[in-house]
Amino acid sequence: MSAVIDHAHGHHEEHEHHGAPHGWRRWLYATNHKDIGTMYLVFAFTMFLFGGVLALGIRLELFEPGLQFVNPQLFNQLTTMHGLIMVFGAIMPAFVGFANWLVPLQIGAADMAFARMNNLSFWLLIPAAVMLATSFFMPGGAPAAGWTIYAPLTLQMGPSMDAAIFALHILGASSIMGSINIIVTILNLRAPGMTLMKMPLFCWTWLITAYLLIAVMPVLAGAITMTLTDRHFGTSFFNPGGGGDPVMYQHIFWFFGHPEVYIMILPAFGIISAVIPAFARKRLFGYTSMVYATASIAILSFIVWAHHMFTTGMPVTGQLFFMYATMLIAVPTGVKVFNWIATMWRGSMTFETPMLFAVGFIFVFTMGGFTGLILAMAPIDILMQDTYYVVAHFHYVLVAGSLFAMFAGVYYWGPKWTGVMYNERAGKIHFWLSIIFFNVTFFPMHFLGLAGMPRRYADYPAQFTDWNMIASVGAFGFGLAQVYFLFAVVIPMMRGKGAPAPQRPWDGAEGLEWEVPSPAPFHTFETPPKLNAAATHVIG
Amino acid sequence: MSTMTKRWQRALRLGALAGTALASSAAFAVNDLPGGPSTGQINFPAMVTEIGHDQVWLHNFMLVICTVIFIGVFGVMFYSIFKHRRSKGAQAANFHESTTVEIVWTVVPFIIVILMALPATRVVVAMKDTSAADLTVKATGIQWKWGYDYLNGEGEGIGFMSTLDAAQREASDAGRPVGDDYLLKVDNPLVVPVNRKVRVITTADDVIHAWGVPSLGVKQDAIPGFVRDTWFRAEKVGDYYGQCYELCGKEHAYMPIHVKVVSQADYTAWVDGKKKEMAAQADDPNKVWTLADLEARGAQVYSANCQVCHQPNGKGGGNVKPLDGSPVVQDADKSKQLEVVLNGRNNGAMPAWKQLSDTEIAAVVTYTKNHWSNATGQLVQPKEVAALRK
Numbered sequence: 023m024s025a026v027i028d029h030a031h032g033h034h035e036e037h038e039h040h041g042a043p044h045g046w047r048r049w050l051y052a053t054n055h056k057d058i059g060t061m062y063l064v065f066a067f068t069m070f071l072f073g074g075v076l077a078l079g080i081r082l083e084l085f086e087p088g089l090q091f092v093n094p095q096l097f098n099q100l101t102t103m104h105g106l107i108m109v110f111g112a113i114m115p116a117f118v119g120f121a122n123w124l125v126p127l128q129i130g131a132a133d134m135a136f137a138r139m140n141n142l143s144f145w146l147l148i149p150a151a152v153m154l155a156t157s158f159f160m161p162g163g164a165p166a167a168g169w170t171i172y173a174p175l176t177l178q179m180g181p182s183m184d185a186a187i188f189a190l191h192i193l194g195a196s197s198i199m200g201s202i203n204i205i206v207t208i209l210n211l212r213a214p215g216m217t218l219m220k221m222p223l224f225c226w227t228w229l230i231t232a233y234l235l236i237a238v239m240p241v242l243a244g245a246i247t248m249t250l251t252d253r254h255f256g257t258s259f260f261n262p263g264g265g266g267d268p269v270m271y272q273h274i275f276w277f278f279g280h281p282e283v284y285i286m287i288l289p290a291f292g293i294i295s296a297v298i299p300a301f302a303r304k305r306l307f308g309y310t311s312m313v314y315a316t317a318s319i320a321i322l323s324f325i326v327w328a329h330h331m332f333t334t335g336m337p338v339t340g341q342l343f344f345m346y347a348t349m350l351i352a353v354p355t356g357v358k359v360f361n362w363i364a365t366m367w368r369g370s371m372t373f374e375t376p377m378l379f380a381v382g383f384i385f386v387f388t389m390g391g392f393t394g395l396i397l398a399m400a401p402i403d404i405l406m407q408d409t410y411y412v413v414a415h416f417h418y419v420l421v422a423g424s425l426f427a428m429f430a431g432v433y434y435w436g437p438k439w440t441g442v443m444y445n446e447r448a449g450k451i452h453f454w455l456s457i458i459f460f461n462v463t464f465f466p467m468h469f470l471g472l473a474g475m476p477r478r479y480a481d482y483p484a485q486f487t488d489w490n491m492i493a494s495v496g497a498f499g500f501g502l503a504q505v506y507f508l509f510a511v512v513i514p515m516m517r518g519k520g521a522p523a524p525q526r527p528w529d530g531a532e533g534l535e536w537e538v539p540s541p542a543p544f545h546t547f548e549t550p551p552k553l554n555a556a557a558t559h560v561i562g
Numbered sequence: 563m564s565t566m567t568k569r570w571q572r573a574l575r576l577g578a579l580a581g582t583a584l585a586s587s588a589a590f591a592v593n594d595l596p597g598g599p600s601t602g603q604i605n606f607p608a609m610v611t612e613i614g615h616d617q618v619w620l621h622n623f624m625l626v627i628c629t630v631i632f633i634g635v636f637g638v639m640f641y642s643i644f645k646h647r648r649s650k651g652a653q654a655a656n657f658h659e660s661t662t663v664e665i666v667w668t669v670v671p672f673i674i675v676i677l678m679a680l681p682a683t684r685v686v687v688a689m690k691d692t693s694a695a696d697l698t699v700k701a702t703g704i705q706w707k708w709g710y711d712y713l714n715g716e717g718e719g720i721g722f723m724s725t726l727d728a729a730q731r732e733a734s735d736a737g738r739p740v741g742d743d744y745l746l747k748v749d750n751p752l753v754v755p756v757n758r759k760v761r762v763i764t765t766a767d768d769v770i771h772a773w774g775v776p777s778l779g780v781k782q783d784a785i786p787g788f789v790r791d792t793w794f795r796a797e798k799v800g801d802y803y804g805q806c807y808e809l810c811g812k813e814h815a816y817m818p819i820h821v822k823v824v825s826q827a828d829y830t831a832w833v834d835g836k837k838k839e840m841a842a843q844a845d846d847p848n849k850v851w852t853l854a855d856l857e858a859r860g861a862q863v864y865s866a867n868c869q870v871c872h873q874p875n876g877k878g879g880g881n882v883k884p885l886d887g888s889p890v891v892q893d894a895d896k897s898k899q900l901e902v903v904l905n906g907r908n909n910g911a912m913p914a915w916k917q918l919s920d921t922e923i924a925a926v927v928t929y930t931k932n933h934w935s936n937a938t939g940q941l942v943q944p945k946e947v948a949a950l951r952k
Contacts, residue, residue, distance in 0.1 A: 087744065088737035095812045168809045174786060175769040175811060262787025268770055269785060303648070305658035311668075333772060333807070334783045335764075335790030338690045342683060349675045356671045357664070363639045364663070368655035370648045381643065385636065392628040399624065399678070401617050401685040404781050405606065408772060408807040473603035474776035476807050479815040483746055484592040484739045485599035530654075 050145075053137035054544060055122045058144050060439070062119030063432075065147055067512065069111035072155065074501055076104040081463075081497040087484045097480035098166035099158065105169025106186065109286070110193045111151055113424050117289040118143075118200045120431055121228045123439060125204060127535035127542060128222045130213025130551045130560075135206040136199075143199035150192040157182035168478060170279070173260030173271040176249050183253065187246045194239040201232035201239075208232075213534070215553035219313070222533050223306065226313050227292030230320045234281045234288075237324075242278040245271060269334050276327035284323045286420060288316055290427030291358060294380050296533070297430050298362050301377035302369025303530035308361040315354035315361075322351050332400050333407045341400045348398035355391055359384060374528075375449030379430035382457045383422065390418025393468070408478075411471020417464045422457075429456070429507075434531075437523030440515045441541030448510035455503035462496030532558045595742045597777055598803035607777045610798045610823075614779030616685045624678065631674075692793045695761035697754060703764070703771025703784035703806065706813035710752050713763065717833040720840065724748045726816045734816070746803040751820035754796065755829035761793045769811060775804030775821055783808055796823040845921040847944050853928065856941060860929025863922045867915065868930075876934045883912075886934040896942055899927055900950050916951070920944035 043051065052058050079100045083091050092100065122140065126133055134140045157164040162180025165171065176183055208229045212221070248259040249271070258264025260271040291312075299306045306312065328336060328344040336344075362384055371377070393415040397403050406412060429452075437443050466489035475486045482490070514520055523540040534553075537560045538546045551560040594600035599607070609615050646652045697715035701708055704723075711721040727747040733740045741747065754760045764773050764784035774781030775794075781804075782792040796802070804819035824832065851859075865874075868885075872878050876886035885891050890899050903923055906914035915923065924942045931938045 087734075087739040089734055090737045094815065098809070098812065098814070166812075172770060172809070175809065178769065178811060262785075265787075267787070269788070302646075303654040304656075307658050308660075308664055309658070311664045333774075333781050334785065335792075338687055341686050341690065345682065345686065346679055349679055350672075352675055353668060353671045357668055359635065360667045363635065363642065365658075366639065366642045367646065368642070368652070368657075369646050370652045370654040371643065371646055372648050373643075381639075384639070388632070388635070392632065395628065395678075396621065396624045399620060399682045401613070401682055401689055402621050402624070404689070405617055405776060405779065407774075407781055408809075469604040472605050473599050474607065474774075474804070475599070476805050476815075478809045479805075481734045481745060481815050483595070483599050484742075484744045485595060485601045485603065487592070488602050 051141070052144075053133070053141055055126050055134045055137070055140065056439075056542060056544065058134075058140050059119045059122030059124075061144055062115050062122055062147075065144075065151070066112050066116035066119060067508075069107055069115070069151060071504065071508070073104050073107035073112055074504060076100050076107065078497060078501050080104065081494040083480060084482070084490050085494040086491065087482055087487055089481055092480070094480040095166060096163065098168075098478065099164040101478050102166050102168055102171075103154065103157070103164050106165075106190075107154060108420075109169060109282070110190065111147075111154065113286050113420065113428075114193075114197060115147055116428055117228075117231070117286070117424075118197075120224075120289065120293070120428070120435075121200070121204050124435065124535060125207055125225055125228060126211070127438075127538065127546060128225055128533055129208060129211065129216050130534050130547045130553065131207060131211035132545065132548050134203050135211055136203050139199050140203055143196045143203070146192050146196040146199075150189040150196070153185045153189040153192075157185050160185060170272075170275060171246070171249065172275075173249060173252065173266075173268045174262060177253055177261060179253075184250065187250050190246055191243055194243050197235050198239050201235040204228055204232045205236075213547065213550045213553055213557075215555075216534075216557045219310070220557040222292075223295035223309070223312055223316075224289065224292030227288040227295075227316050230316050231285050231288045234285050234320055234323065238278040238281045238285075241274060242282075245274040245278065248274075269331070272331050272334060273328065276330045277324075279330065280327040281320070281323040283416075283419075284319055286424050288320065290383070290424045291316065293427045293431040293434075294362060294383055296531075297376045297380040297434050298365050300434070300528045300531040301374065301380070302366045302371050304365060304369040306361070307364035307367075308357075311357055312361055315357045318354040319351060322347065322354070326351065329398055329400075329403070332403045345398060345400045349395060352391065352395050352398075359388055359391075370530075374433070374446060375444070375453055376430045376434035376528075378450065378453045379426050379433065382453065383426040383430060386422035386426070386457065386460070387419060390415055390423060393418060405474075406471055408476055409471035410467040410475050410477055413477050414464050414467035414471060417467075421464070422460060426456070429453075433511075434528070435535070436511075436515055437527045438535055438538075438540050438542055440518060441523050442515055442518050442520035443523050443527060444511050444515055444520060448506075452503060452507045452511060455506065456500065459496045459499035459503055463493050463500055464496070466490075466492050466496075534558070534560065592739075592744070593742045595746065595803065597801045598743065598746055609779055610777055610796050610800070610802065611779050611794045612797075613685065613689050613794070614777065616688070617779050620682055620685060623681065627674065627678065689792075692761045692791045694759065695793060696758040698761045698763060699752065699754070700763045700765065700789075701752070701773045701784060703766035703768075703773065703810065703817075705768050705811055706806075706817040708748075708752075708771075708773070708817060708819060709767075710750075715758075716755070716830065717836070720833065720836050722750045722836075724750045724752065724820070726818055731816055743803070745815065746805070746818045746820065748818055748820045751801070751822040753822045753824060753829065753832050755826050756796055756799050756823050758826075759793055759795045761791055763789050763791045765789045770808045771810045771817070772807035773804070773819060774807045775802050775819055777802045778804075778821065781807055796821075799823050799825055845919060845944070847920050847948060849921075850943055851921075851924070851941075853932070853939075853941050856925045856928040857932055859921070860925035860927070861933075863918070863926040864929055867918070868926065876930065876936075885930050886936060888936075891930050891936055892938055894938075894940075896927070896931075896940060896946065897950055899931070900942070900947060903927060904947075904950060920947040920951075923947045 160182040165179050165183045165186045167175040208225055251257040252259055252261045258266035260266045260268050295306055326348045329348040397406055433449055470486055470489050475482055525539050526536045552562040554561050606618050609618055698713045700711040700713050707723055707725040709723050712718055730747055764782045766784040766786040771784040773784050778794040780792045780794050782790055800823055802821045806817045871882045872885050878884040903915050906912050921944045924944045924947050927942045931940045
């Protein structure tokens with residue numbers, strides 16, 4: 023019966039929309055990589071705004087010393103949930119959204135390898151997000167042990183801790199399924215002629231990221247499962263009361279946590295490696311070394327975890343090993359920055375919004391890289407550990423790094439996704455507001471950290487007031503800039519309001535995603551395309 | 563003066579006014595706190611230890627190298643951004659590969675990183691050398707205060723708790739900070755002598771805390787069930803302030819650290835005073851107690867030490883023997899139970915409680931002999947415990 027209706031329906035549709043379901047079924051039963059990619063991006067942006075509101079709660083309380091708006095317990099809930107939601111709810115799903123949209127288009131595949139698993143890995147996010155977001159209303163409030171949920175503080179948390187652990191398990195399962203899908207798609211569904219070393223760098227960075235995810239998400243699952251059994255089933259993995267070792271939790275957590283940092287930045291490197299050549303109108307410099315640098319960063323990420331733990335007290339040799347290994351990461355990361363600048367060198371550059379965000383990314387992310395190098399030095403880290411310097415550092419790499427790269431990506435590929443051009447003026451305003459307020463917010467945090475202000479403090483000695491006020495003002499400015507982005511860029515584009523986008527909105531852009539019309543039709547590359555030698559054009 | 567400048571001046575004055583209004587809405591003006599934070603501070607505090615000087619040197623060294631690289635790399639990038647743009651008629655070149663260049667910018671950073679690691683290595687080794695200390699103090703993180711015990715060196719045996727000033731905690735809730743040492747004032751600071759190597763052993767009773775004092779260049783996590791250590795040798799007499807640096811629950815922001823560094827003479831005087839004070843508070847081992855007093859004291863000792871295993875009802879459970887109705891407890895020979903309490907049983911399954919004072923053991927044994935269904939009417943005096951200690 024339904025098959026008949028679908029069939030009849032198909033006749034009235036344009037050819038490229040053949041068989042596209044409508045209404046809520048289109049989304050709930052989605053198996054199309056583009057629809058799923060859109061859902062991922064919308065979900066991630068929603069969580070980003072929610073996590074941002076939590077952050078503004080933190081900055082509101084810290085505007086001046088003394089408790090004005092929230093009590094210390096709620097403050098700890100805000101910091102914890104801001105971290106968990108931004109990492110697991112915003113940044114990671116957003117990159118999976120990019121991968122869903124772009125990997126099949128860039129390698130000339132019809133869709134992701136496992137279309138139904140793709141649907142499941144998205145829809146698993148919803149119950150997890152609901153559980154995380156509603157944990158504020160559970161008895162005792164949301165988890166308040168920090169996003170790193172260190173033992174044995176987790177033993178003192180209320181039932182929301184179990185909800186958060188369950189949510190993380192689900193998110194982990196979703197990530198693993200997404201990763202398997204991406205790996206299989208990239209390895210098996212490339213169009214003939216699209217060899218691995220001709221693949222766009224975004225696919226390369228995601229391929230490596232997917233392996234990282236498969237390697238470390240189970241480690242996180244193990245750590246939080248042991249936390250769960252410590253809480254309820256009388257085990258003592260991390261509970262010193264029963265002979266457990268709380269530091270072991272940190273080792274296991276950071277064995278996941280450090281590769282996680284690169285999971286959140288490698289795809290960003292991929293986006294930047296697409297945007298810079300497009301607007302410099304020049305091929306990416308040192309493609310091969312970019313691939314090797316990405317792989318080196320991924321491998322090194324497994325042997326540096328204990329630099330998060332210099333103050334836990336490890337032997338001299340341990341501190342030295344983790345210090346040296348961490349400093350080594352500066353080398354491949356430096357190679358990437360040099361390659362991007364060499365790509366810009368003697369190009370023919372224009373500065374539309376994607377390029378602005380890409381250049382902003384290189385500039386500000388590199389500052390985060392330098393503070394990372396400084397933090398890698400164990401003797402200095404002893405002073406900086408758990409101060410605002412660390413907060414400044416990781417927001418420089420996660421906000422100015424991951425987030426700015428994603429903004430660059432949205433402006434760059436948005437016309438292909440939606441079929442309309444964004445408003446260039448609105449994009450530029452969004453960029454300048456973002457980069458200025460970002461620095462107003464986070465640069466003073468370096469000073470606070472050097473002066474010794476501990477992080478996760480609901481109240482602070484009054485000498486720290488000045489910089490905290492500036493940071494709070496910056497944070498609200500940054501928040502408003504994102505609201506502006508929502509109303510001036512995202513909503514108009516999603517509603518199709520704006521100048522129609524040509525098939526190739528950027529004259530310097532290369533790659534198979536620009537070989538299909540804008541907006542990209544529901545089905546693309548249903549038969550494998552024939553590619554030119556460089557695998558950048560379809561020739562028949 | 564042009565109108566433009568005037569307008570700017572007026573804008574500046576307005577801005578300054580708004581700024582003052584904002585600052586005064588922050589309730590009060592605050593001064594720098596010597597040994598603690600300063601207003602508008604943008605760098606490390608003044609260091610008073612050798613490790614601290616090394617840390618500052620290393621940080622400056624890193625800052626200089628990073629700034630030079632930063633200016634070099636972004637000088638090139640911004641030159642390119644201004645010169646190689648299409649609006650200036652720049653034509654895109656065609657190069658996209660150079661193995662030589664790639665090797666150069668892999669090897670050069672590698673060498674720079676090694677140069678950075680060398681001085682850092684020396685400091686790491688010095689930092690971790692906690693041997694040959696003149697004074698050893700144990701800092702115990704407790705939700706939400708610090709306990710200090712002088713374990714070794716002059717002042718051995720001194721122990722006290724260090725808690726945030728209650729008025730400041732109330733001021734925080736009221737949203738009205740008070741004083742230059744807001745959130746840093748404690749009842750009992752840790753007192754140490756100047757120019758002596760002080761080893762700080764850290765541990766915790768409940769969750770992980772971190773004991774750190776920026777001006778001394780130290781920070782060490784305090785981990786329940788484990789001991790870790792760090793050290794400092796303060797070069798200057800003065801007050802130095804730190805805070806808990808590891809999220810430890812609701813009152814994380816309210817367990818400050820105050821280290822009072824004093825001259826050797828002042829330290830000796832402080833130790834004498836503290837010892838006398840402690841002796842005055844201690845129990846007189848020769849005191850003869852009444853049954854009621856001993857039972858009341860024993861109830862406290864029991865709940866602090868015994869109740870975890872033997873349970874409030876004295877029934878024990880699992881491997882833990884019941885005390886209620888126990889023949890050993892009810893035995894007319896008091897030495898039987900005392901022997902178990904002092905020396906333990908079953909390879910420490912029942913631990914030895916030698917570390918409790920004679921009075922405490924006498925009290926808790928008397929309590930168990932006269933509580934629940936045990937109505938022996940027996941009374942153990944501290945002297946009897948002392949006689950049984952070997």
